[in-house]
Amino acid sequence: MVISILKNPAFRVKARLVLISTVFIICLVLKPVINFSQQTFSPPPISIVKIKGNIYFIKGGSGANCFLIPGKKSNLLVDAKMTADSFRQMLEEIQKISPLPLGMIVLTHSDGDHINGLRGLEGKVKILAHRKTYEEMLPLVEQTPELKEILPTETYEDSRIIDFEGTRLELKNFGPAHTSGDTIIFIAEARVAITGDLMFFGRDPLIHKHKNGTFFGYLKTLQAMLDYKPEIEIFLSGHADPAGRQQVSELISSLKEKEARVRELINQGKTLEEIKEAFGVQAPAAGTPVRRPPLVEIIYQEIMDKK
Numbered sequence: 001m002v003i004s005i006l007k008n009p010a011f012r013v014k015a016r017l018v019l020i021s022t023v024f025i026i027c028l029v030l031k032p033v034i035n036f037s038q039q040t041f042s043p044p045p046i047s048i049v050k051i052k053g054n055i056y057f058i059k060g061g062s063g064a065n066c067f068l069i070p071g072k073k074s075n076l077l078v079d080a081k082m083t084a085d086s087f088r089q090m091l092e093e094i095q096k097i098s099p100l101p102l103g104m105i106v107l108t109h110s111d112g113d114h115i116n117g118l119r120g121l122e123g124k125v126k127i128l129a130h131r132k133t134y135e136e137m138l139p140l141v142e143q144t145p146e147l148k149e150i151l152p153t154e155t156y157e158d159s160r161i162i163d164f165e166g167t168r169l170e171l172k173n174f175g176p177a178h179t180s181g182d183t184i185i186f187i188a189e190a191r192v193a194i195t196g197d198l199m200f201f202g203r204d205p206l207i208h209k210h211k212n213g214t215f216f217g218y219l220k221t222l223q224a225m226l227d228y229k230p231e232i233e234i235f236l237s238g239h240a241d242p243a244g245r246q247q248v249s250e251l252i253s254s255l256k257e258k259e260a261r262v263r264e265l266i267n268q269g270k271t272l273e274e275i276k277e278a279f280g281v282q283a284p285a286a287g288t289p290v291r292r293p294p295l296v297e298i299i300y301q302e303i304m305d306k307k
């Protein structure tokens, strides 16, 4: 009897309808909850602040700070946020400042919080980056072939001058530092440099060993930023507020002090573990997934490699 009801096609249709409407009602009930959780994790709104002349600082959204340089016919963008949504929101906000098409994107390096937003890019745009940044982006494209469109369309080696519709930019790479393909963009006329992830204040700089970044290269690049002629006055970066020469000098001094202290402890015969302990670096809890080495460990390894 029960089986014959279950096999009845009319009953099956009814059961399906009941199931669909139940799922629909559950979705309606949960919608505010789902929206709430999205709101909880939504990134801060995009805001654009003028720094000097035609150089703008783009904060907020998901991912690192980006920079806008409007030209005469199109806009130049430095870096691309972390998500397609944030990238599109940024383009919308840019239109309020400079309603020109996007003409060129310069990538400071290959980290996801600077490039993943390129997934939101529509149409073809010139994308410029250091050759190593291109190479570091290749594994991502190999995993997801449709991302081929986000690869840099042009690369350079040591330096490259761009005359972008009235603004002269010099792209420079001083060797591996944060990654192996960092680009520092010097805008000499404005005395401004856009430095990617070369500046962190109040925390240790990040050096990506897995992308062949190096501590000594990081120091060298910071010094080259200060030595650039004409002298740069404003240093912009992915995760800090605009900084002056004094802050960059202090960052170099604090890193050199750290290096000197590590050397001193090595000369006293201390082991890496003892040195890390002296710097208050805590060992990761058992079972924690593979972590990035702390700065002290990177400095230690590089000093030992040179010995």
Ligand SMILES: [Zn+2]
Pocket (backbone or CB within 6 Å): 109, 111, 178, 197
């Ligand atoms: Zn980075």
